[in-house]
Amino acid sequence: xxxxxxxxxxxxxxxxxxxxxxxxxxxxxxxxxxxxxxxxxxxxxxxxxxxxxxxxxxxxxxxxxxxxxxxxxxxxxxxxxxxxxxxxxxxxxxxxxxxxxxxxxxxxxxxxxxxxxxxxxxxxxxxxxxxxxxxxxxxxxxxxxxxxxxxxxxxxxxxxxxxxxxxxxxxxxxxxxxxxxxxxxxxxxxxxxxxxxxxxxxxxxxxxxxxxxxxxxxxxxxxxxxxxxxxxxxxxxxxxxxxxxxxxxxxxxxxxxxxxxxxxxxxxxxxxxxxxxxxxxxxxxxxxxxxxxxxxxxxxxxxxxxxxxxxxxxxxxxxxxxxxxxxxxxxxxxxxxxxxxxxxxxxxxxxxxxxxxxxxxxxxxxxxxxxxxxxxxxxxxxxxxxxxxxxxxxxxxxxxxxxxxxxxxxxxxxxxxxx
Numbered sequence: 414x415x416x417x418x419x420x421x422x423x424x425x426x427x428x429x430x431x432x433x434x435x436x437x438x439x440x441x442x443x444x445x446x447x448x449x450x451x452x453x454x455x456x457x458x459x460x461x462x463x464x465x466x467x468x469x470x471x472x473x474x475x476x477x478x479x480x481x482x483x484x485x486x487x488x489x490x491x492x493x494x495x496x497x498x499x500x501x502x503x504x505x506x507x508x509x510x511x512x513x514x515x516x517x518x519x520x521x522x523x524x525x526x527x528x529x530x531x532x533x534x535x536x537x538x539x540x541x542x543x544x545x546x547x548x549x550x551x552x553x554x555x556x557x558x559x560x561x562x563x564x565x566x567x568x569x570x571x572x573x574x575x576x577x578x579x580x581x582x583x584x585x586x587x588x589x590x591x592x593x594x595x596x597x598x599x600x601x602x603x604x605x606x607x608x609x610x611x612x613x614x615x616x617x618x619x620x621x622x623x624x625x626x627x628x629x630x631x632x633x634x635x636x637x638x639x640x641x642x643x644x645x646x647x648x649x650x651x652x653x654x655x656x657x658x659x660x661x662x663x664x665x666x667x668x669x670x671x672x673x674x675x676x677x678x679x680x681x682x683x684x685x686x687x688x689x690x691x692x693x694x695x696x697x698x699x700x701x702x703x704x705x706x707x708x709x710x711x712x713x714x715x716x717x718x719x720x721x722x723x724x725x726x727x728x729x730x731x732x733x734x735x736x737x738x739x740x741x742x743x744x745x746x747x748x749x750x751x752x753x754x755x756x757x758x759x760x761x762x763x764x765x766x767x768x769x770x771x772x773x774x775x776x777x778x779x780x781x782x783x784x785x786x787x788x789x790x791x792x793x794x795x796x797x798x799x800x801x802x803x804x805x806x807x808x809x810x811x812x813x814x815x816x817x818x819x820x821x822x823x824x825x826x827x828x829x830x831x832x
Contacts, residue, residue, distance in 0.1 A: 417498035417514050417524050423453040426757060427512060427524060429502040430532035431458030431486055433743045433810070434725030437750035438530060440814045442757060443493035450761045454494060455524070457514060459501045461486045464555050468827060470602035471782060472558035474565070474610065483823070489815055502533065505697035507718055528720055528757060531707060532750070533691040535726035535741055539684060544664035549590065549682040552599055564681045565607070569614045571680075578620065585611070585620045586678045588669055590661055591685035592627030594635070594778045597644060599683055600625045601780030604651030623653045624677050626669060628660035633786075635740070635776060640786045643795045647780045688741055690727045702729045702738070711768040713753055722756075724749040732771055739771055747810065748772075777803035 426442065428435050439456045446452055463484040490497050503513045503521050512529065515521040537553035539546050550560050568584050575581040587607070589600040600623060608618035625632070625648065632655075633641050648655065659673040669677040690706040700708045700716040706729035708716045713730065715721040725746035729738045739745045749769060756766040777787030777799050785799035794802060804827065812820040 417455065417457060417500055417522060419496075421453050423451050424527035424761070425453045425455055425525065426528045426530065427526040428454070428456045428530045428532060429458075429512065430534055430725070430727070431456055431460070431463055431497075432532065432534045432725060432746070434534070434746040434750040435530070435532035436463060436484065436486070436489065436814055437747050437810075438532065438724070438754050439495045440489065440493065441751055441754035443490070443495040445754070445758055446494065446761070450758075452527075452761055454496065455526075456486075456490070456495055456497045457500055457502055457512075457524075458486065458497065459499055461497075461499055462555075469552055469555065469558040470598045470779070471827070472555060473552070473561040473599070474602045474606045484811075484814065484819075488819075502531075502693075504693075505529070505531070505699065505721075507698055507721065510720060526720070528722070528760070530753060530757075531694070531697075531715065531721065531723040531727055532725045532746075533694065533727050535688040535690050536692065537684075538687045538689040540686065542661050542663060545590075545661065545684060548664045548666055549684040552595055552683055552685050553688070561681070561683060565610075568680050569611070569616060572616055572620065573614065582620050582622060583667070583678050584680050585616070586622040586624070586668070587681045587683075588624040588626060588677050588679035589683045589685060590626045590669070591687070592625060592629065592632035592657070593685065593687070594633070594776075596625065596627070596683075596685035597633060597648075598779050599685055600653055601648065601651065601784070602782060604648065604653045605781030605783070621652075622678070623651070624656060624679060625653055626656045626661060626671070626677060628658070630658045632657070633778060636778070636786065637788065637793065640788065640793055640795065644778070644780055644786050647784055647786070647795075651781060688726065690729075694727050699723075704729065704738075706738070712756060712766040713749055713769050714766070722753050724753050730769065730771070733768075742773075742776070743810070744773070744776075744806070745771060747813075775802070777806065779803055 428439050442454050500514045505512050511523050511525045513521040514524050537551040551557050572581045572584040589596050604623045611618050659671040662670045662672045668679040702708050707723040709723050709728050709730050713722050715723045726741040731738050752769045775789035777785050779785045785803050786795045787799045808820045811823045
């Protein structure tokens with residue numbers, strides 16, 4: 414992997430992680446620093462392609478494509494004073510003001526810092542349910558989405574060769590576990606787009622079965638009840654069958670067994686049951702909460718460390734008003750990154766960091782590529798207005814980190830994926 418350190422007498426800001434939080438922070442700093450700030454910005458991220466959950470449903474169910482990349486980091490940073498090291502942070506040495514960089518097995522390079530920002534995100538959480546890890550695919554990366562696409566195509570081939578209708582229906586039965594935002598986006602896209610894909614393969618959409626399994630009594634608990642009802646009505650229109658109120662007991666090659674004894678036939682199972690903070694964060698010698706997220710103070714400093722910030726999914730920021738830890742949402746990661754960039758600029762120029770005050774302006778969930786539900790300020794939206802607002806939030810991020818050209822390019826790519 415790439416060597417990260419070059420000789421410099423400048424103060425070095427090291428940003429670990431190139432997701433929403435790390436990229437937003439690096440871009441904002443790169444655009445706002447002055448030569449007099451005497452600072453080097455170093456972003457450490459092993460993958461030059463930024464991946465996100467925003468369009469994985471379209472990658473999985475849309476037309477086959479060999480690659481998909483939401484943002485290509487070399488393009489984002491080519492005209493900014495940001496050095497990108499395509500490597501991984503192996504460990505943090507807080508007392509030495511340095512990080513070790515390199516593969517798990519070594520060798521490791523020591524990279525000193527003036528300020529460190531930890532933004533290494535989260536990974537998919539798979540509970541120890543019998544058969545779940547062996548038979549289900551998660552939905553946390555482009556690789557996951559392409560694996561789901563491969564499995565769908567495989568079942569299409571099996572169905573095309575199957576004469577018996579009952580066997581064909583079982584081959585074309587798909588189940589998503591998890592009634593949160595990611596699960597709804599995946600199952601909605603399956604319900605909307607698979608009939609078209611089946612017709613393209615000469616299959617009858619009447620043989621399709623799509624299931625959503627959620628252990629709690631309802632779906633989308635982060636949304637108001639009125640919007641949850643509209644979401645369930647949309648799923649019914651897409652012929653998605655709901656299985657609510659019973660946890661998954663086991664998963665095997667032919668489907669899911671629930672704790673109430675009922676059975677859900679499924680040739681393909683997708684698990685969208687949540688995420689956990691980067692597990693490496695537990696090895697860095699910093700304080701973590703019971704869920705494994707790094708604890709931070711009101712200014713997003715890692716607890717007890719004035720030279721280390723933690724932001725995004727890896728950080729557990731407690732809202733001083735609600736006393737609740739912020740959920741793992743891109744909008745909070747981006748706002749924490751913007752605030753931390755401004756705090757770093759204050760410190761560079763002799764000022765003091767200021768407290769972070771989170772504000773949630775809305776939340777939108779797509780249920781299929783052309784329909785959504787959500788809220789913004791005091792307004793509840795559903796259908797086309799909601800999906801437009803959801804896509805608009807993506808465009809705002811693309812514009813913020815890459816300007817109008819990137820935002821327009823990515824919007825055109827997204828629209829093409831929905832056909």
